[in-house]
Amino acid sequence: MIRPRSSHGLLDPLLRLLFPALMLLLLNGCASVGYYSQLASGQWQLLRARTPVAEVVADPARDPQLRAHLEQSQQARAFASEHLHLPDNQSYRLYADIGRPYVVWNVFATPEFSLQAQTHCFPIAGCVAYRGYYNQGAARGAAALLQQQGMDVAVSGVEAYSTLGWFNDPIISSMMHWGDERLATLIFHELAHQRFYVQDDTEFNESFATFVEQQGTRQWRAYRGLPPASEAQVQQRDQFTQLLLDTRQRLEHLYAQALPAEQMRERKAAQFEQLRQDYRQLRDSQWHGDKRYDAWINAPINNARLLPFGLYDQWVPAFAALFKQVGGDWPAFYDAVQTLGKRPPAERKAELRRLAQL
Structure with missing residues (x-):
């Protein structure tokens, strides 16, 4: 045919x-x-x-x-x-x-x-x-x-x-x-x-x-014989991501409470303002005023803007631990990832939590 x-x-x-x-x-x-x-x-x-x-x-x-x-x-x-x-x-x-x-x-x-x-x-x-x-x-x-x-x-x-x-x-x-x-x-x-x-x-x-x-x-x-990426840049990226993940965690705790809508909105806005304050303190005290994330942090923030960070970064430490367990062998790592991915969702997430704590 x-x-x-x-x-x-x-x-x-x-x-x-x-x-x-x-x-x-x-x-x-x-x-x-x-x-x-x-x-x-x-x-x-x-x-x-x-x-x-x-x-x-x-x-x-x-x-x-x-x-x-x-x-x-x-x-x-x-x-x-x-x-x-x-x-x-x-x-x-x-x-x-x-x-x-x-x-x-x-x-x-x-x-x-x-x-x-x-x-x-x-x-x-x-x-x-x-x-x-x-x-x-x-x-x-x-x-x-x-x-x-x-x-x-x-x-x-x-x-x-x-x-x-x-x-x-x-x-x-x-x-x-x-x-x-x-x-x-x-x-x-x-x-x-x-x-x-x-x-x-x-x-x-x-x-x-x-x-x-x-x-x-x-x-x-x-x-290519190049030195590792600047530790300062890597640290800044990780610290910024952690700020956002910490904010997500606080918001999840807030949203689990039975509060009137107006009060919930006020506390939600306060969490976003705390994020901005925490960012500025980190930027000015540890990053020597580096403003690379200013545009993001100064734009309007809502739940949806936080989503990609949790999606892209949540389990990175778990996969790093898994990679270390197999001695940095890529084929063995992929086999382990495939085995993990085939487990039921609840079991898969529980194992990722365990790996992330190693």
Whole structure:
């Protein structure tokens, strides 16, 4: 049987993706048609925009800075498969110019007095704590509707995402403003999603990929004979993240109380103000006035803005402990992660808590 193929041999996976999505359209009614249609259209446009990195690098008509940046990225891409044992496929060996700063905009939402994300379920990725839009206006429109319902909402631009191995994901032009090392860390992170993924557990998946990104970057620097990343920068990142996680914990305790709505709002606002005060004290006393996080902390804060930090960082210490247990052996680590990921959700979370305390 002859099957149609795209220029990169990826049309069959596309059909496998769109078929269950089409079934969802038929089952879920007209309200879902527009959303799933923009998902299919956006992904198809991204696929059509791909060009092999090797062709871009070899083309003298292309911007020299772009060519040099992409050439450096391919060294990190090779390292990812050869040394981190991440998938060896065409992902991140292709390039796509999309002509906009973000590839998608994610909309996060929580109830006013809860840190429980509004989840959305998809045929491939399972249930996740956000909804993605290829158009910024559509994302803002969806956010406005949720705000009218009394939800806490945040819209976040995303430079890249993983299709979990269903497609050969490209390096996207939205990633090109990063330095060579940041681009490498993104490649490690997204390939980790292809390596292993648990449906319906965003915290597990993102923490796992974040650990692979961080540990992979340490090894990538050592491989190139570079010293470890500045301890000050790493410490600042970790301290800032901890401030946000501590705030989440205090808010969870607050929301568990039976308080009148107005009193709850006042105490919620007080928690966000305490976060700002704690940040400024940390910045001025330990960071020598470094203002790298000022823009984030001075913008309006709500439950939804705190969500990505818990999702991406919550279990990183647990995966670090697991990596140490297997002696830093990547294949053994992935086997252990896969075993852990197959356990029932409650058992999986209990084991992650245990590992995080080691």
